[in-house]
Amino acid sequence: MKEPFNPFVINTYQGKDYFCDRENDLKILISHIENDRNVVLYAWRRLGKSALIHRFFEELETSKGCETIYIDLLATQNIDEAIQSIASAIYEKYGRTTAGISASIQKLLASIGATISFNALSGLPEISIGINKSEQPGQSLKALGDFLLSRKKRIVIAIDEFQQIADYEGANAEAIFRTWVQQIPEVRFIFSGSHRTLMEAIFTEKKRPFYQSSQLESLQPIALEAYTKFITEHFQAAKKSIEADSIEKIYTWSRGQTYTVQLVCNHLFANYKKVSLSDVDVVFDQILTQQQAVFANFQKMLTRAQWNIFRAVAKEEPLQNPLSKDFIQKHNLGAASTVSTALKALERLELVVKDEGYYLVHEVQLARWMARL
Numbered sequence: 001m002k003e004p005f006n007p008f009v010i011n012t013y014q015g016k017d018y019f020c021d022r023e024n025d026l027k028i029l030i031s032h033i034e035n036d037r038n039v040v041l042y043a044w045r046r047l048g049k050s051a052l053i054h055r056f057f058e059e060l061e062t063s064k065g066c067e068t069i070y071i072d073l074l075a076t077q078n079i080d081e082a083i084q085s086i087a088s089a090i091y092e093k094y095g096r097t098t099a100g101i102s103a104s105i106q107k108l109l110a111s112i113g114a115t116i117s118f119n120a121l122s123g124l125p126e127i128s129i130g131i132n133k134s135e136q137p138g139q140s141l142k143a144l145g146d147f148l149l150s151r152k153k154r155i156v157i158a159i160d161e162f163q164q165i166a167d168y169e170g171a172n173a174e175a176i177f178r179t180w181v182q183q184i185p186e187v188r189f190i191f192s193g194s195h196r197t198l199m200e201a202i203f204t205e206k207k208r209p210f211y212q213s214s215q216l217e218s219l220q221p222i223a224l225e226a227y228t229k230f231i232t233e234h235f236q237a238a239k240k241s242i243e244a245d246s247i248e249k250i251y252t253w254s255r256g257q258t259y260t261v262q263l264v265c266n267h268l269f270a271n272y273k274k275v276s277l278s279d280v281d282v283v284f285d286q287i288l289t290q291q292q293a294v295f296a297n298f299q300k301m302l303t304r305a306q307w308n309i310f311r312a313v314a315k316e317e318p319l320q321n322p323l324s325k326d327f328i329q330k331h332n333l334g335a336a337s338t339v340s341t342a343l344k345a346l347e348r349l350e351l352v353v354k355d356e357g358y359y360l361v362h363e364v365q366l367a368r369w370m371a372r373l
């Protein structure tokens with residue numbers, strides 16, 4: 001892996017040195033895998049699920065002798081695209097040999113009607129499944145599973161943004177996937193997802209195929225103490241400095257959301273040698289200004305009532321009782337029934353989330369921006 005220029009990475013996993021803590025989460029994940037349990041990892045967006053999976057996979061590959069396969073379903077809209085993603089991940093992992101494309105992988109891809117082509121721009125291989133080829137998604141998955149079973153090492157598969165399958169049209173994707181998982185009991189699975197309510201529903205509703213099939217782990221924010229140590233050390237290593245009270249301020253403003261903490265620190269590290277509390281405010285401002293165009297779009301997406309309530313939640317969060325007279329009058333929100341309907345819509349869109357009885361705006365940067373309006 002290439003060293004980043006800035007130690008506060010904001011895109012992806014860049015190796016242990018740039019990864020803060022999560023030691024306990026890692027221990028829990030390792031224990032699940034070592035005891036043959038499948039895991040559901042879920043949390044609000046941008047808290048660090050995907051990065052943790054990469055960190056965990058590095059550990060499994062280097063010291064546990066496992067083979068790991070990472071699949072991201074975020075951009076998939078149907079089961080064919082999901083199978084395409086799985087086939088691509090398997091190809092990435094096992095397809096290339098010094099002599100070209102492995103023969104067993106070629107055979108496997110052909111059996112599921114997939115072809116490899118080379119992207120004209122990047123020159124990279126791409127897997128595509130011809131139209132109508134995978135009329136039998138169950139059979140394609142079975143073929144992929146049989147290939148995995150033929151491997152000698154223990155295999156761990158992570159399916160990220162797994163909640164997508166609940167939106168697939170047509171065939172019952174949950175049932176098809178559940179069958180697949182049962183066909184390959186030696187393979188361990190981590191199902192990860194951002195949509196907390198959907199993930200919980202998939203795995204805890206009695207009538208659904210994945211009911212009680214996996215261990216549910218909800219990821220929490222990194223503790224302030226661990227983050228303080230991590231941030232301080234990276235500044236010191238570059239002969240820069242930041243005080244604990246500045247870090248606490250960043251952490252609170254970010255509501256402990258990993259991505260936002262990283263983003264603020266990335267800017268501070270880039271622009272200052274000795275960070276003061278007022279520098280922190282300057283960076284908050286810069287970040288919100290940069291996002292302005294994106295945030296302003298939300299207003300266009302929502303009805304007037306929804307927008308007004310959304311903004312009021314941002315101003316009052318953590319908000320306990322959105323139907324209270326005080327709240328409604330203070331923000332001039334009209335009838336309680338209007339508030340209730342609009343709030344339900346905002347929750348369905350996961351723009352507003354309910355966390356331990358309190359309403360919050362899901363995107364913390366958006367919350368900070370709206371609170372200023």
Ligand SMILES: Nc1ncnc2c1ncn2[C@@H]1O[C@H](COP(=O)(O)OP(=O)(O)O)[C@@H](O)[C@H]1O
Binds near residue numbers: 049194
């Ligand atoms: N433990 C960590 N230490 C440092 N940076 C992290 C850590 N976890 C996540 N990040 C960073 O935070 C951002 C969001 O994390 P990500 O894993 O994409 O969140 P999620 O998958 O939960 O939406 C990523 O850019 C990643 O680089």
Ligand SMILES: [Mg+2]
Binds near residue numbers: 049050051160
């Ligand atoms: Mg992710």
